Amino acid sequence: MPRLPDQEDNVVTRMRYRFKEAWDCFWDFALRDNVLEVAIGLIIAAAFTKVVNSFVSDLYLPIISLLPFLNRNLEDKFAVLRKGKHYSDWGPDGYNTLEQARDDGALVMAYGTFLNTFISFVSIGLTLYTVGQVYTYFSEDVVIKRTVKCRYCRKWISSKAVRCVNCTSWQDGREDQIRS
Incomplete structure (x- = not known):
């Protein structure tokens, strides 16, 4: 049977052209200015969030925990809503840590964790607002409208x-x- 080189070459050429066209479209999309700016902004925002969360958890909350009515880290505060099976095994006061209560199957309200997250959110919001105001002051380009x-x-x-x-x-x- 004779070979049809023209038809095979035509299919390969079309496939190569379509692949190159798809690759060029992807490359144009991925390297647009605003896509790169958004990607860099997201990376910086993630790093900034880690810094603020560390500030709140490691520096701010321990100082708040020194208040007389808080006898341990604020992040570890919880209230038992429904006792687990082994509640009395932990002593007269029940569970010592949030992990013990959760492992025992108790229903707990972890208000310390919530307060930590809330304080982190407010801190990030205030810091970003301040950065926006400072940027507006120095560049006269309004960020916060x-x-x-x-x-x-x-x-x-x-x-x-x-x-x-x-x-x-x-x-x-x-x-x-x-x-x-």
Whole structure:
């Protein structure tokens, strides 16, 4: 049987062309400026979050734990809502640690862990707000934009908006003049 080299070469050429086209499209997508900026921003944000969490857990909460009514680390505070099977085996006061209570199958409210997470969230938010304000002060490029509620549809819009993007009403009072 005779070989059909033209047809085989044509299929290979088309496959090679499609693969190269797909690779070029992926490369254009992956190396766009804003994709790289977002990736770098996410990496920096993850590192920043670790630093703030360490600050809260390792420096801030131990100082709060020195308060007279807190006799141990705030992160270890919990309340037993339903006792486990071996509650009395741990002594007259019950469980010593959150892990003991959870391992025993007790229903616990870990309010210390929640407070740790909440303080971390507030710390990250305040720090990012401060960084945004400092950046705005030095670069005059507004990062944190002020918003107000539209008087008609009550959705948030830019404070500099002349018209609402949601209901298209005028924000300078023209709507009231037309109705009068």
